[in-house]
Amino acid sequence: MLTEPQPYAPQADFGTPEAVSETMVALTIDGRRLTVPAGTSVMRAAALAGGAIPRLCATDSLAAFGSCRLCLVEIDGMKGTPASCTTPVAEGMAVRTQTPRLQRLRRGVMELTISDHPLDCLTCSASNDCELQDAAAQVGLRDVRYGYAGANHLDAAADASNPYFAFDPAKCIVCSRCVRACDEVQGTFALTIAGRGFDSQVSPGGESFLGSECVSCGACVAACPTAALEEKSIAAIGKPERAVITTCAYCGVGCAFRAELRGEQLVRMVPWKDGKANHGHSCVKGRFAWGYAHHRDRITTPMIRERIDQPWREVGWDEALGFAAARLKEIKARHGAQALGGITSSRCTNEETFLVQKLVRAGFGSNNVDTCARVCHSPTGYGLKATFGTSAGTQDFDSVMAADVILVIGANPTDAHPVFASRLKQRLRQGAKLIVVDPRRIDLVRSPHVAAAHHLALQPGTNVAVLTAMAHVIVTEGLVDEGFIAARCERDEYQDWARFVCEPRHSPEALAAVTRVPAGDLRAAARLFASQRNGAIYYGLGVTEHSQGSSTVMAIANLAMATGNIGRAGVGVNPLRGQNNVQGACDMGSFPHELSGYRHISDGATRALFEKDWGVALDPDPGLRIPDMLDAARDGSFRALYIQGEDILQSDPDTHHVAAGLAAMECVIVHDLFLNETASYAHVFLPGSSFLEKTGTFTNAERRIQMVRRVMTPANGLEDWEVTQALARALGLDWRYDSSAAIMDEIARLTPSFAGVSHERLDAEGSLQWPVDAAHPDGSPVMHVDGFVPGPNGKGRGKFVVTDYIPTDERTGLRFPLLLTTGRILSQYNVGAQTRRTDNSIWHEEDLLEIHPTDAESRGLAEGDRARLASRTGETTLRVHVTERVAPGVVYTTFHHPATQANVVTTDYSDWATNCPEYKVTAVQVTPSNGPSAWQEDYADLTARARRIAPAA
Amino acid sequence: MTTVRISDDALARACGADALAQAFAVAGCTVERVSSWGMHWLEPLVEVDGLGFGPATAADVPGILAGLSDKAIGRIGEHRFLARQQRLTFARAGRTRPLSLGDYAATHGWEGLARARAIGPQAIIAEVIASGLRGRGGAGFPAGIKLRTVAEAQAPRKFVVCNADEGDSGTFADRMLMEGDPFALIEGMAIAAHAVGAEAGYVYVRSEYPHAVAKMRAACTLAAPRIAPLHIEVRVGAGAYVCGEETSLLNSLEGKRGEVRAKPPLPALAGLFGCPTVVNNVLTLAALPHILSEGGAAHYAGLGHGRSRGTMPIQLAGNIRHGGLFEVPFGITLDELVNTIGGGTASGRAVKAVQVGGPLGAYIPPSRFDLPFDYEAYAAADALIGHGGVVVFDERVDMARMARFAMEFCAAESCGKCTPCRIGSTRGVELLDRIATGAAPDALAALPQMRNAPRGLRGRADDIALLEELCETMQYGSLCALGGFTPFPVLSALRHWPQDFG
Amino acid sequence: MANQIAANFAIAGGEAAARATAEHIRQFWNSRMIAAMGDTSGLDPIAAAAFAQLRIDG
Amino acid sequence: MDDSARLAEIIAAHAGEEGALLPILHDVRAAFGCIARAAQADIAQALNLSRAEVHGVIGFYHDFTETPDPRPLVELCRAEACQARGVEALVAAAERAAGARVRIGKVWCLGLCSVGPNARIGDDVHARLDEARLVALVAGA
Incomplete structure (x- = not known):
């Protein structure tokens, strides 16, 4: 892993994938002896020995294919000239890679390839960065003796329909790397070879790339050895000259990318093969949707205003910070520390998040700090801590490749966690079984070469009932892993739980009326899950964002323990975190009741540690959560809020409630890239820096801490942690961090699970999975291997928790007969602040309401009609998409566009334990509509006014 | 009432057998449709009480029934063409009704399978190995070793696949067997399946053989109870010569593009749907019932020449007077086949060349007609036996054109996966055209930007040298035999008939 | 709540x-x-009992 | 029965068959003369394949096309054995006789190599063709 920007050069490629074997094989290549694992190809062995056998169709991200025929070798005792990519090593094998005959053959093959290829290398966008060019040089091709008048594909039309990359078939050498990447790596199968023989051509199924099944993940582009599939930015800008390894700032998968630049100009983002979360794969967002960092909407100058009905005034940093500090001090003086609070961002780095909560606790003097991570994954923290003793998923992503049955509940990985979904699909194609629990028929239920064994299309809001019924089957049918429970879990609690789930009222038959899942399907799914060697559970916001979110997480943990699926590869309970640093934001002490490392604020010893380090006294009382802050604002006891990198107006439920709370405050400081929706209610706007402009760390869903590196100078001049530090200093705190590395040192000092983490170590090792401590000096890919984390009871045994199914108070009725559930789409990301400011909008211009044909028909709605979506809370309008992906009685939409504001409709019901909002269940009515709702029109007005910026004096 | 026997083999029907049968029926005869004896120049051949008449037309019916026809050839079974043969695989040819279970059982049908079941998998494999049977599809791999590999592979499912994609010009033995004695193939597959533990089998027949498809499907239905638990399904190709290559065939069976797979893995270990699979040609599988009969393996091993054991159904085709199916032990010479048995050319002109082994086989001049029919002997002569097709050309053939055709065929049938075959075959056609017509100035090569291109024309000698190098690239560089063997006809034509190349 | x-x-x-x-x-x-909970008599009995306990514990 | 119902019936007939794509494509071609793009999407959906895969398979095999050609088809064998028996000399006459009404297809081998030149029309095969017989065959196609 590279610390400093490196000169641009392609990443090393060993030609064929690594072979894993305990058996070692000795052979000689060109007389050199070497030993490699059995199953290694001759090509890879030669590459490991430092040689470079010419090749075109081979690349180490794909299975050997053997089509280009450039890598021929001679092997003693073997007939002919086998291809080194498809020939595995054997004990005692003697290989020659360079003989006069091989030289002649390779040159002959290359001459054929070049006889159907343009010759304008110097004006080609891949010039000097082209494997074909390299190979031609390696084999010493000097002339194409066939001449230039023969049949060729040089007139084939290029396809530039995709906004980010173009396909030029004239430059294609038909090596099939793109087709195989789409199949093997991405799992979409959107590409094929069309025709045959000389007519063979890569094709997205005879359609345009944009119109095809392509999901624009970029795997084909990364795999292409020529300029046939290439980023448009390369053609526009030129070959990069330096590169920085960093971590993607979209979802919780945490893909490692290599940012490639010319000077300060980012040319492209290329997935980094050594990234342990993504192994060189990417999705359309991380790979291509980085243009927002340069979008004209970006604000790079601080702004202030006295009142929110005034236009903004651009000012210098000192004036802005001085203005903010003065207001904060004044409010604190007048109303006390409890009137102040802050919100950390799961989009920012660990270091930045840590500083914001430190500012609130040590600077403001309250524990009124909360995070957007609570509105998505706080039930994960609560539920896994209650059962396993620690608030995090148990596995690394690679673990899925050892799973035999995979239960996906309340998650839609192909859209929301696409790079992990690709691995999951690889495993399914290898034969693992899949159970999907989701109200919608998500793509995983059935898409090319993947089909769920069972899809339990439950009624939204009934996760606990479904999981309890599964537990009922497993316990009553004797499918429990008794050995595991005896060895690893609390006996009494298990027995309580077992008695509870065995009650007849928890049978699939009894609960079918509530869950609407046919009992037979549920029983079969439960048996399947319990019967396989390794069962893994993956879940997302469809589990947490419910009034029973925490109960569901505990029910999942119960199921995993009951079936013995904890503590080794291929099993576990795995939350798929929505945002890049949800895990980190939680780890860093962003919740009002706990300090970093999930230690309760009331714990004196922990507090003392921090007090000593920070030199202040800390309040032992848990602070306010976001909705509590908003309530308190309305009653006047809460008046100032510092919000870093979050748009609570759009992302939090019940927009009216959020707006009213914000409007009641006296000092709202928004620290962001854009004048977001929340900024309409702000008095101070502090320009933020994008992930490309700062150094720090993100922690992904598998607890993997990875470096984010400053790729370019911040447009606003400061990294976000520097802004927070400047605000703290304006408030009179003597903070003197000279780098984000120093902040990480403090985190490590104060947080046991981060004890062994430092930027230096991350630079050297690439990534670390916490806990990194004395017991786990190299981190922890899989947790709870030998025992559970010792809890307050100190015994380190798994705790079964009885999870009673308490239905939400949100009920359908005559007025609101349908249930609305919400989610995400592949090309867009959360509130869309980033992705809407990129060409990704070409795939998803607006939020659509998915509705079942029978529900649409009974309302007189047809595909594309505009509809009014109303709940008890509010209403909005949007166009409908009629589809059987949703069951009758259920509607679905995304929340990526502020013009739709799906959260105007969602209620303020929330998880009983953590307040995580119940985004996933809202009773609604859908009726035909002619235009935007009154609210949408008012809101458009309001934001236009609130975003005025006064002309410079 | 007279019973006449007329073949319903596709070749006989193409030559008018249906109309002839109809004429006999109208004349009040009972017509039995049997398989073909394989004496094609005599088709449609009519058998009345063991006496043969052919080639017959409706006009010959009264004469034949009167016993006065000039189409009479005497007793069929004693015909010279048959008398010289040793028919094991084609023992029933001409003698039975193809879909008659009764006829099959009456002619030792199912005896091999019954014995195989009695002696068990290990003994079956041992006998096949002992027989010396080698794959008849062209590669000549020992059939017993393949069975053993599949048998020893650990897998929940295994398959037996019959490669009936007989695409080589000049070959028709598979078609004749499937149309004439389909139960023999089914019995052979059942023996192989029993040996390896497979419960499903596929017969992949090319779509150019609609009659074979129909017969095989009917036969599979009739034989289903006999071979259970084995289930055999007939699948039809879709116009792709390359699907005769086993891995391409497997891809096609899986519903994919018929692209060739790189080996390893061998199909015996990871074949159809990734499972261990026996893939064998029709003639290989159809040889098993005889080999598994009591004493069959030893009998089989006792025949032949060198390492090529048993008999080979050789197909005499093209411009030959007595074309047809000729099954003999290995070792027979081309001279005997073409001149003695085949009677020279049909045109009566001098023989110029024969192509043995289909479109990928070498052209052999009469000066080499002493070559014994034997895998190793042919390989040593840069030739191949392939599927045993012998196509005779008379003196009018232009061997440069045949070389061009070899490249053209390869270009038309290349799967497109590997570079030498995909591009090389097209360049080969262009190069042979350039050799035939003389090089024209290449406008692009003449541009001043093209500093590395030679100034002036490339000469014929240069082009011949390039053709030879292209052939080397294709032969050693191609992924499968299609690109790898196309140089055989090209280079053999160039070597033996250089004058045809100008 | x-x-x-x-x-x-x-x-x-x-x-x-x-x-x-x-x-x-x-x-x-x-x-x-x-x-701020004040009067807890309108609450569910378990919740009310919980608040009573919280007050005792201070 | 409308086309989509007929297509659904064909697909249903192959339910449970492993690797059913080619059998389905054969049946669809037999029913509709080609495999249109709309049908490809339905077949892909039914077999859990991508549309691109189905498209790629259709493009690989000579027997399958995406657009129909309603003309009668006479497939003339042009492989070596028939060449040796003089088929090339008949091609021009066959094409003249065909004009725009009949399609003269090229096929490599019908397995009747001792009695060529040979041709195929549907499932009927014809051997020992000379110019007159071939022209008559084309005229009657």
Whole structure:
């Protein structure tokens, strides 16, 4: 892993994938002896020995294919000239890679390839960065003796329909790397070879790339050895000259990318093969949707205003910070520390998040700090801590490749966690079984070469009932892993739980009326899950964002323990975190009741540690959560809020409630890239820096801490942690961090699970999975291997928790007969602040309401009609998409566009334990509509006014 | 009432057998449709009480029934063409009704399978190995070793696949067997399946053989109870010569593009749907019932020449007077086949060349007609036996054109996966055209930007040298035999008939 | 909110449920929010008992 | 029965068959003369394949096309054995006789190599063709 920007050069490629074997094989290549694992190809062995056998169709991200025929070798005792990519090593094998005959053959093959290829290398966008060019040089091709008048594909039309990359078939050498990447790596199968023989051509199924099944993940582009599939930015800008390894700032998968630049100009983002979360794969967002960092909407100058009905005034940093500090001090003086609070961002780095909560606790003097991570994954923290003793998923992503049955509940990985979904699909194609629990028929239920064994299309809001019924089957049918429970879990609690789930009222038959899942399907799914060697559970916001979110997480943990699926590869309970640093934001002490490392604020010893380090006294009382802050604002006891990198107006439920709370405050400081929706209610706007402009760390869903590196100078001049530090200093705190590395040192000092983490170590090792401590000096890919984390009871045994199914108070009725559930789409990301400011909008211009044909028909709605979506809370309008992906009685939409504001409709019901909002269940009515709702029109007005910026004096 | 026997083999029907049968029926005869004896120049051949008449037309019916026809050839079974043969695989040819279970059982049908079941998998494999049977599809791999590999592979499912994609010009033995004695193939597959533990089998027949498809499907239905638990399904190709290559065939069976797979893995270990699979040609599988009969393996091993054991159904085709199916032990010479048995050319002109082994086989001049029919002997002569097709050309053939055709065929049938075959075959056609017509100035090569291109024309000698190098690239560089063997006809034509190349 | 918490602990039964509810509120609620509860008689009995306990414990 | 119902019936007939794509494509071609793009999407959906895969398979095999050609088809064998028996000399006459009404297809081998030149029309095969017989065959196609 590279610390400093490196000169641009392609990443090393060993030609064929690594072979894993305990058996070692000795052979000689060109007389050199070497030993490699059995199953290694001759090509890879030669590459490991430092040689470079010419090749075109081979690349180490794909299975050997053997089509280009450039890598021929001679092997003693073997007939002919086998291809080194498809020939595995054997004990005692003697290989020659360079003989006069091989030289002649390779040159002959290359001459054929070049006889159907343009010759304008110097004006080609891949010039000097082209494997074909390299190979031609390696084999010493000097002339194409066939001449230039023969049949060729040089007139084939290029396809530039995709906004980010173009396909030029004239430059294609038909090596099939793109087709195989789409199949093997991405799992979409959107590409094929069309025709045959000389007519063979890569094709997205005879359609345009944009119109095809392509999901624009970029795997084909990364795999292409020529300029046939290439980023448009390369053609526009030129070959990069330096590169920085960093971590993607979209979802919780945490893909490692290599940012490639010319000077300060980012040319492209290329997935980094050594990234342990993504192994060189990417999705359309991380790979291509980085243009927002340069979008004209970006604000790079601080702004202030006295009142929110005034236009903004651009000012210098000192004036802005001085203005903010003065207001904060004044409010604190007048109303006390409890009137102040802050919100950390799961989009920012660990270091930045840590500083914001430190500012609130040590600077403001309250524990009124909360995070957007609570509105998505706080039930994960609560539920896994209650059962396993620690608030995090148990596995690394690679673990899925050892799973035999995979239960996906309340998650839609192909859209929301696409790079992990690709691995999951690889495993399914290898034969693992899949159970999907989701109200919608998500793509995983059935898409090319993947089909769920069972899809339990439950009624939204009934996760606990479904999981309890599964537990009922497993316990009553004797499918429990008794050995595991005896060895690893609390006996009494298990027995309580077992008695509870065995009650007849928890049978699939009894609960079918509530869950609407046919009992037979549920029983079969439960048996399947319990019967396989390794069962893994993956879940997302469809589990947490419910009034029973925490109960569901505990029910999942119960199921995993009951079936013995904890503590080794291929099993576990795995939350798929929505945002890049949800895990980190939680780890860093962003919740009002706990300090970093999930230690309760009331714990004196922990507090003392921090007090000593920070030199202040800390309040032992848990602070306010976001909705509590908003309530308190309305009653006047809460008046100032510092919000870093979050748009609570759009992302939090019940927009009216959020707006009213914000409007009641006296000092709202928004620290962001854009004048977001929340900024309409702000008095101070502090320009933020994008992930490309700062150094720090993100922690992904598998607890993997990875470096984010400053790729370019911040447009606003400061990294976000520097802004927070400047605000703290304006408030009179003597903070003197000279780098984000120093902040990480403090985190490590104060947080046991981060004890062994430092930027230096991350630079050297690439990534670390916490806990990194004395017991786990190299981190922890899989947790709870030998025992559970010792809890307050100190015994380190798994705790079964009885999870009673308490239905939400949100009920359908005559007025609101349908249930609305919400989610995400592949090309867009959360509130869309980033992705809407990129060409990704070409795939998803607006939020659509998915509705079942029978529900649409009974309302007189047809595909594309505009509809009014109303709940008890509010209403909005949007166009409908009629589809059987949703069951009758259920509607679905995304929340990526502020013009739709799906959260105007969602209620303020929330998880009983953590307040995580119940985004996933809202009773609604859908009726035909002619235009935007009154609210949408008012809101458009309001934001236009609130975003005025006064002309410079 | 007279019973006449007329073949319903596709070749006989193409030559008018249906109309002839109809004429006999109208004349009040009972017509039995049997398989073909394989004496094609005599088709449609009519058998009345063991006496043969052919080639017959409706006009010959009264004469034949009167016993006065000039189409009479005497007793069929004693015909010279048959008398010289040793028919094991084609023992029933001409003698039975193809879909008659009764006829099959009456002619030792199912005896091999019954014995195989009695002696068990290990003994079956041992006998096949002992027989010396080698794959008849062209590669000549020992059939017993393949069975053993599949048998020893650990897998929940295994398959037996019959490669009936007989695409080589000049070959028709598979078609004749499937149309004439389909139960023999089914019995052979059942023996192989029993040996390896497979419960499903596929017969992949090319779509150019609609009659074979129909017969095989009917036969599979009739034989289903006999071979259970084995289930055999007939699948039809879709116009792709390359699907005769086993891995391409497997891809096609899986519903994919018929692209060739790189080996390893061998199909015996990871074949159809990734499972261990026996893939064998029709003639290989159809040889098993005889080999598994009591004493069959030893009998089989006792025949032949060198390492090529048993008999080979050789197909005499093209411009030959007595074309047809000729099954003999290995070792027979081309001279005997073409001149003695085949009677020279049909045109009566001098023989110029024969192509043995289909479109990928070498052209052999009469000066080499002493070559014994034997895998190793042919390989040593840069030739191949392939599927045993012998196509005779008379003196009018232009061997440069045949070389061009070899490249053209390869270009038309290349799967497109590997570079030498995909591009090389097209360049080969262009190069042979350039050799035939003389090089024209290449406008692009003449541009001043093209500093590395030679100034002036490339000469014929240069082009011949390039053709030879292209052939080397294709032969050693191609992924499968299609690109790898196309140089055989090209280079053999160039070597033996250089004058045809100008 | 307090009722919702109480409902989720109710399965533990009477006394235990009230204890668990109280403990949960102690862990996650700001003390001013607890104090602001005032009259708890309208609450679910378990929640009311929990608040009674919180007051005793201070 | 409308086309989509007929297509659904064909697909249903192959339910449970492993690797059913080619059998389905054969049946669809037999029913509709080609495999249109709309049908490809339905077949892909039914077999859980991508549309691109189905498209790629259709493009690989000579027997399958995406657009129909309603003309009668006479497939003339042009492989070596028939060449040796003089087929090339008949091609021009066959094409003249065909004009725009009949399609003269090229096929490599019908397995009747001792009695060529040979041709195929549907499932009927014809051997020992000379110019007159071939022209008559084309005229009657």
